[in-house]
Amino acid sequence: MGPILIMKTKAAKRWIDRTIITFMAALGVVMLLPFAWLFSMSFRSPAEAYKMPPSFLPPSLDFKNYWAVLTSSIPFLQIYWNSVEVAVLVTLGQLVTCTLAAFAFARLTFPGRDSIFFVMLVGLMFPAQVTIIPIYLGFAQVGLLNRPIGLVLMYLTSSFGVFLVRQFMRSQPKALEEAALMDGAGYLKIFYRISLPQLRPALSALGIITFTQTWNYYFQARVLLEPQRAMTLPIAMDLLRGYLASGNLSVVMAAMSMAVLPVILIFLLAQKLVIEGVTMSGIKN
């Protein structure tokens, strides 16, 4: 009786597993429908844009709509370049400033170290809303308003980045660094030659989070970048919609497809890193 009962419950359990997995697969497809619609729409001809039923697979691979975006009256390439510039510079900047600071907080002793670190951690609690007004007024005075480089300056460092790299560094052994110190190496050399190579996992996580986050900034960009030529992609999408939507939905979706492409590519190529990174940025406390 015993083994049969166990076999029975095992079979039942397997059946439950399969049902749930099938259900989750169906739900997963539904989750992806908005993206499927967006891509397929970008290939629909303007005349068919509003035709029902909606399509979730591209009817043909005709890049006319993409060409229409690039030749429209909106400086799309300039806007795209702004987004690339902001995201790349912010990412590189954060990798440098955060690692330098993290090295000091994790490996060096100096008076006030822990209180300074604490003050930086407090920064995690302030939303962009509470810093934007003085930054706007200040940028207006020094001529940084309506320039993408202003957005870059704002985000050249982050409390979260410092915290992330410091935590990672503290989990690494410091024997090599101490040995190098004994040999009389300077701190900059130790940092550059010994600590930095060990930090690769933390740095790739930080790089990926920072890039996607910066690519997606909306609130700050909308306040600080008003003219079309200064915009980044998220705020320009709204503009495109206003300009083109009445005429052509497919063209808007072609622009959108280009705008989401870098983040989707990163995600497809480095899914594990992205998920780890984004969740780490959540569990910062």
Add this chain to the structure above:
Amino acid sequence: MQPPTRQTKSDLERVQRRAGYLFILPSFGLYAVFVLAPVILTFVLSFTYYDPMVGSRWVGLENFERFFTGDRSLQIFWNTLCFAIFAVAGNVIVGLLLALALNRAMPSFLLYLFRLAYFLPVIIAAAFVSIVWGYFYGDDLGVINYYLTRLGFAPVHWLTSSRTAMMSIIIMDVWKNAGFFMIIFIAALQGVPKSIMDAAIMDEPSYWRRFFRIILPWISPVVFFAIVYASIGALQVYESIVILTQGGPGDATRSMSIHIVEEAFGSFEIGYGASVSVIMTLIILIITSIQLLASRRWVRY
């Protein structure tokens, strides 16, 4: 022997101190300029009436009074809290259900696909997906209403009725963010020791009773963290609303963030805008400190 050693030791300390300050200088300097100073200035501005021509004038608590007595601002305050409560509940509950469903043995390619499907919306900008959802929610040409009418239901005014607009935005928010909480909860569920799970299966044959009696208490610190984290994000809600409804119909979906931008940069009511952002920050600080206090208690427990 003694003096030279002390000499080198203090030398070393001096070098290390200098290196320490130099290494943190870029980061801390930028932090001071772009976070600390602006936060302090916003607090000061919130007590003033700011005029770009004349300068600012101290008005005490007038701005705060205006926020908490105006009908419009009170509705905006209520909208924001309402959005936060339902979006947080939706995200945490759906995230937990997804985690429970996916926390089982399966081939790794399936896991990859599931993570792809459920996590992709998390990393795509709200500004982008909101535009797509805007078309899904359309009244006449909307994708959802097309299928509703095909199935014989009446079309829904997703974004154009003040009764449903906020709910539609919350639904999109849950679609977008639940995957994030799912990942956190999967990690938490996998942290439950096997001995506890085995004992639980013996004690409680019913799955849901086992879940509520044993598993949920075990992962409760993570659930609590998720609630706090979700609340902080939800209170700042901005672009999804701006793109889907521009705060309308009327003021039905206007949030505090939209109010700040409109007042401070649209009407140039700098002082008042600052006070609204201070109120938002204070709510966030309170929620965060509750979490800090509670997590300390949990650790002791």
